[in-house]
Amino acid sequence: MRYEVNADLYEGPLPLLVELAKANLIDVFLIKLVGLTNQYLLRVKAAGIDLNQLAEPLPLLGSLIAIKARGLLPQAPVTDEDEEVPVSLEELERRLKEYEQFKTVAQLLAELHALQHQHFGRQPGAPVDLGPEPELAGTPFEVSLADLMGAFGKVLSKATAPVYEVKAEPWTVEMKVQELRVLLTVRHQVRFLELFTPQQTKLELVVTFLALLELMRQRVARAVQERHFGDIVIQAIEPATNQ
Amino acid sequence: MEQADVKQVIEAVLLVFGQPVALKRLTELMPDVEAVQLRATIQSLNTEYESAGRAFQIQEVAGGYQLVTKQELAPWVRKALQSPKADSVSAATMETLAIIAYRQPITKAEIEAIRGVDVTASLDTLLERKFARIAGRKDSPGRPFLYGTTPEFLRHFGLKSIEALPPMATPTIPEPVAAAPAQATSEPEPAPAASDGS
Numbered sequence: 001m002r003y004e005v006n007a008d009l010y011e012g013p014l015p016l017l018v019e020l021a022k023a024n025l026i027d028v029f030l031i032k033l034v035g036l037t038n039q040y041l042l043r044v045k046a047a048g049i050d051l052n053q054l055a056e057p058l059p060l061l062g063s064l065i066a067i068k069a070r071g072l073l074p075q076a077p078v079t080d081e082d083e084e085v086p087v088s089l090e091e092l093e094r095r096l097k098e099y100e101q102f103k104t105v106a107q108l109l110a111e112l113h114a115l116q117h118q119h120f121g122r123q124p125g126a127p128v129d130l131g132p133e134p135e136l137a138g139t140p141f142e143v144s145l146a147d148l149m150g151a152f153g154k155v156l157s158k159a160t161a162p163v164y165e166v167k168a169e170p171w172t173v174e175m176k177v178q179e180l181r182v183l184l185t186v187r188h189q190v191r192f193l194e195l196f197t198p199q200q201t202k203l204e205l206v207v208t209f210l211a212l213l214e215l216m217r218q219r220v221a222r223a224v225q226e227r228h229f230g231d232i233v234i235q236a237i238e239p240a241t242n243q
Numbered sequence: 244m245e246q247a248d249v250k251q252v253i254e255a256v257l258l259v260f261g262q263p264v265a266l267k268r269l270t271e272l273m274p275d276v277e278a279v280q281l282r283a284t285i286q287s288l289n290t291e292y293e294s295a296g297r298a299f300q301i302q303e304v305a306g307g308y309q310l311v312t313k314q315e316l317a318p319w320v321r322k323a324l325q326s327p328k329a330d331s332v333s334a335a336t337m338e339t340l341a342i343i344a345y346r347q348p349i350t351k352a353e354i355e356a357i358r359g360v361d362v363t364a365s366l367d368t369l370l371e372r373k374f375a376r377i378a379g380r381k382d383s384p385g386r387p388f389l390y391g392t393t394p395e396f397l398r399h400f401g402l403k404s405i406e407a408l409p410p411m412a413t414p415t416i417p418e419p420v421a422a423a424p425a426q427a428t429s430e431p432e433p434a435p436a437a438s439d440g441s
Contacts, residue, residue: 099357101411106334106341108409109400113332116401119302119311120320122261 003057005039007031018060021067028068036061171204176211184221184236192223192232249276249284253308263307263398305397306404332372336365340374344396344408348378348389366390374399 003014009030010017020026040061044054087095183190195212196205212234215221224233252273256264269281285308289301302311312320332340339362342354354362369375369390378391392405402408 095357095359099359102338102341102345102357105345105409105411106337109341109344110332110334110337112400112402112409113337115314116304116399117330118314118317119300119401120317120324121309121311122259123324 003053003060005036007035014057014060018064021064028064028071031064031068033061033065033068036064171207173207173210173214176208177214180208180211180215181220184215184234189233189235192234195234249273249280250288253281253284254288254310257301257308257310260309263305263309263394265307268307302401303403304401305394309398332368333365335360336368339365340369340392340396343369343375343390344392344405345411347391347405348381349391350381350387350389352387354390 004012005014005017007017010020010026014036017026017031021028021031040057180195195208200208212221216223219237221234222237224235225231226233253269256269256272266278266281270276270278273281285301285303291297292300298316299310299312301308338358339354342357343349346353346357351362351366354366366375370377372395373393374396375390376393377388379389380386381389396402397404397407
């Protein structure tokens, strides 16, 4: 079904009207768009037309409105920003001449380039490049693994870079925390000085102390004193007393 | 310093350097020798090489001196270096290079205006081969890069300096012709008034 419209000046199918307006064969300003849109709304409200047919005129009406809207806006003077403004004949000639000149000197440069490449200066690092390795004399044969090991042994014996040994840490705070937990579970209270022995390295002493602090922080242990200047005793905090 | 010493020092320095050695560097090396004398010595060295039929010569290039083999020996040297042919530059790239060389510093857009085509590829080639470099930015909208040539360019083209470029056929008209008449009609008017006053 064709969508027919009825405007003051025009009566007929809408697509044709739009085409005419686009081609400027009909003055859109003489067409009342209100009339057209009202007609459309009336048809939408009227039952019996399926959706497809209702949708069809929409873009057409839209473009008609767009054409008219564009006509209402003041036209910006048509200037091409990319200097495509009419180029005078002289200007074109000048540009062509200029380009020709560059073309000529480019050829000169090419000749200079070719000429200069007949001269060789010292190549950066080139003297080192002696070409491919000379071919081996005689028939090559397989080398035994022992020979290969021996050859590598020589390489190793010549190695001069010092070797550093990195030891794994023998004690960690986590390990000591675990140890102290076990100790406190078994004995409930330990003298502070018992935790340390003079034979231990400084590192171990420090780690043990850190572990003790950690346990106190976690409220697993506490440090008490019987009297001033008395021995410090580490006690396990029982979960019951904790609450 | 004896003349013979100067000669030998220059020869030794040029022998070990792969790059052109600036005259300034030679004068620093031998402070008691005048630059004029150094130049003269280099010239006499070249004369010596020539008459003795040596395989090399001293070339003044890229603001310095370098020892290079003679042209006639190119086929052998090239073979020895295992570089089968001289590295060539395409005609399009050469045009772009010519425009940069004569018009530097110049923007990409300005090069394209002259060549009438996109020059991205040839510009990239020139930058990669170090014949051209970014020489700054133009103080215009967008602050586009300005391109110029490099000492490497001079070296590869056997030029002493940028002034040694072969002269262009005719001097180019700096301003577009179209713009000239407008200026011609508007400007002369105040000029006579000024001359009347004085």
